[in-house]
Amino acid sequence: MDNREAMRRSLAAVWHPCTQMKQHERTPLVPVARAEGAYLYDFDGHRYLDGVSSWWVNLFGHSHPAIRAAIADQLATLDHVMLAGFTHAPAIELAERLKAVAPGRLGHAFFASDGASATEIALKMAFHYWVNRGVRGKLRFVALEGGYHGETAGALGVTDVPLFRDAYGPLVRGALVAPFPARGPKDHHFLGVQGAQAAADALQRLLDERHAEIAALIVEPLVQGASGMRFYHPEYLRRARELCTRYGVLLIADEIMTGFGRTGTLFACEQAGIAPDLLCLSKGITGGTLPLSCVLASDAVYEAFYDDELARGFLHSHSYTGNPLACRAACAVLDIFEREGVIAANEAKAARFFEIAQPLAHHPRVRDFRHLGMIWAFEAATLAPGFALRAFERALQMGVLLRPIGSTVYLMPPYVIDDEGFAQLVRAAIAIAEMEPA
DSSP states (O other), rough: OHHHEEEEEEEHOOOOOOOGGGGGTSOOOOOEEEBBBEEETTTOOOEEEEETTHHHTTTSSTTOOHHHHHHHHTTTOOSOOOSSSSSOOHHHHHHHHHHHHSSSOOOOOEEEHHHHHHHHHHHHHHHHHHTTTTTTOOEEEEEEETOOOOSHHHHHHHHHOHHHGGGGGOOOOOOOOEEEOOOOOTSSSOOOOHHHHHHHHHHHHHHHHHGGEEEEEOSSSSSSSSOOEOOOOOHHHHHHHHHHHHHTTTTEEEOOOTTTTTTSSSSSGGGTTTOEEEEEOOOOGGTTTOOOOOEEEEEHHHTTSSOOOOOSSSOOTTTTTTOOOHHHHHHHHHHHHHHHHHHHHHHHHHHHHHHHHHHTTTOTTEEEEOOOOOOEEEEOOOOOTHHHHHHHHHHHTTTTTTTTTTTEEEEEOOOOHHHHHHHHHHHHHHHHHHHHOO
């Protein structure tokens, strides 16, 4: 198969996600034949630097030998077994290890397949928790303005991104929306502590008035991804945790994107010194190799479901829950974090990358250049129609995969990227910033 044949056959048979398929009459698909390290290779031998970790999932480069070996070893013994009434070593080990590294007392792992499923599980758990506690009327959720938590019907209810939500609005029961803790014009702190305090004050007013009907608050800790890599100060999380406890509302931390080191700590919640009641994980959990997600629940939440009656148990399942191959891959990812001191290594790497990025940070057509952990982002100075697609195409011409969100250009490469590779990302980002309007 060559590139042309791969494109023709894919367009004839594959319905691609988050895509207007007619767009590919003008913009060709990028066929990928193989991947290794930080690079993707097409069928004709061209290579592309994966500057977005293939939708934020690939932590340690493609085809990592340790993860690949773990999956192959597991495949030789147990590929899959249902997790209802059965168990297996990879699921046990992964649950125990996540419990050991997660903040607080999150001792119970419920496995699923993807981030939106984790959101659905957390929302259902929060609602059912209050029912089992005998507290009626807690039927609503609070989500942040601009938040994104997935595209299934329940997840869309707590997602405040019109592109995803509005088309399916009649199917969705919307959340109560609280202000985003944005940095204000008078707030000179990089992450905006005054904005965090103001947003927390608004949350307090909302909870004070309506806490009796609210089951949970759901947040993306420190970074809203799909809204354009919007960062906020940890003070908001500290206040939100205190307010949720005070008003009897569960706190759900959606660390699907921010978890596993992306913000500079293993979990973003650590930077606020707080623990949620429910923690959603996915994306990087298997290093981008196999679908897996997980909701970690506190002991208190778990105990509310522990009963003789089946109806008081948590009623959610899917056929591949706790798949042994995916769990084994996730254990291999945790091995890499421990063996290679990834968090400390990333901190040193990010410091070097910050210096490499200075020509981008000070470019006259770059606005609000920002950095947190292993995420870099900026706003293009002018947003012409079709900017994101043209920027994507311009980066591909330079051998780089970047996928802007509206006017936001972001760099989120695999942790294995080296200085030369990051410099290539910076050059591509500068070329995007310098594009003339169409």
